[in-house]
Amino acid sequence: MPQVTPVTPAAAFTGDTAPGDDADHHSGHRERLRGRFLNRGADALEDYELLEMVLFTAIPRCDVKPLAKTLIQAFGDLWGVVNAPAERLRGFKVDRASMNSDVAVATVRIVGAAALRAMQQRVINRPVLASWQALLDYCAAAMAHEPTEQFRLLFLDRKNILIADEVQQRGTVDHTPVYPREVVKRGLELSASAVILVHNHPSGDPTPSRADIEMTKEIVRAAQAVGLAVHDHLIIGKGGKHTSFKAQRLL
Template sequence: MREAPLPGLSTPVDALPSGSPSGGEDDPHYHGHRDRLRARFLSGGADALQDYELLEMVLFAVEPRKDVKPLAKMLIQTFGGLWNAVQAPPEKLRGLKAGEVALNSDARVATVRAVGACALRAMRQQVLKRPVLSSWNALMDYCTAAMAHETTEQFRLLFLDRKNTLIADEVQQRGTVDHTPVYPREVVRRALELGATAVILVHNHPSGDPSPSRADVDMTKEIIRAADAVGIAVHDHVVVGKGKHASFKALGLM
């Protein structure tokens, strides 16, 4: 005689194997894979996982049951790396599919994009309110992460106080693939509003080559003249390329 189950007792959903709802003999090949990835991550940290495996863990939230490894690998291959994948524009992510999983909704695309946004905001918080001289490398890493893979030019202003502490970071202008309109009076006006005594200019070259152009040099001189008239120093102008950057000060251009 079979015993009836005790009232109120049931198997928790989280206890079922991740490969299939029943945990039966027909479990797919990735049965238990998610638990193993999580265990490796918790015991060894991010270095214990490949880039695609970290992205898999993000995609677990997108698709709770199906195998997300093909999509993770495809995203990294398509965009050329983990960072590029989580920073990719929504229109380029939407609809991508590998295996049985597709980024076929705003919710799924937003989940992938949120990872890049969290990482970038965390980097920004590491450099704000800190002296730029003691955090220069971190500041350049942040600017590179924020701008290097943009498809159009951006002109960013880093505002400093009398102690050379970074008090604000703002994108002033967005332009085309090879030009950004910059207005020296706007740079000075915003610095005065924030009570800044110095600025660092940063812009990107979507081509990937950070070498300053003649237009970059001329524009920098105009900003320096406008800023100097009201006692605001321009400490540097940095051009960000793909994986590298160029400093006007280091190049003797200012």
């Protein structure tokens, strides 16, 4: 009668494989990472190790460390990975670890979506001036890694509380069509008193173009006609870089 090796409860519940599979797993690599995270926090782990832990649940029976490292290298950093388009994530496979499943793609992207939602909740319905850095961090997280330009409107009430955060337009890698009339119309619908304009430069350089400056002037003129103040126009670059039209005295 052939000998059967029993599966321990730990192996059944941790997602690690039994002895004889990937050495990475049966040596307790996953359990060591979990233990380090629980005992010492996220600062004790490298970015690729945090991504490994995300991938554990989606890819339970093979070594995901090479895949995690490859993804971070491809998308620049951990934030770039968890916010990468689904179609781009699907193209990655290292050895037996593959992103070619809905479970793997959704597991990675839900991390980015949850983090971005949490950052938005730190600024929405709060005074903008009291949470300015949080607002900048949120805009950078939401837009810095976008492959094309997007134009975002942050509407404020008379107490400068952020009452709406909306993407008005999405464009190409270097242009977004913006319609001042639509900005003003939406401000009136929300009974807003002011607006902050935000758009990203996928190139990473937040320097305003001549078209950016002229477009801002047109929106300011249209907004002034109905009593809607334009507090600032922010251009989001990469690596934490941004330009404020107000700080640059372009408003």
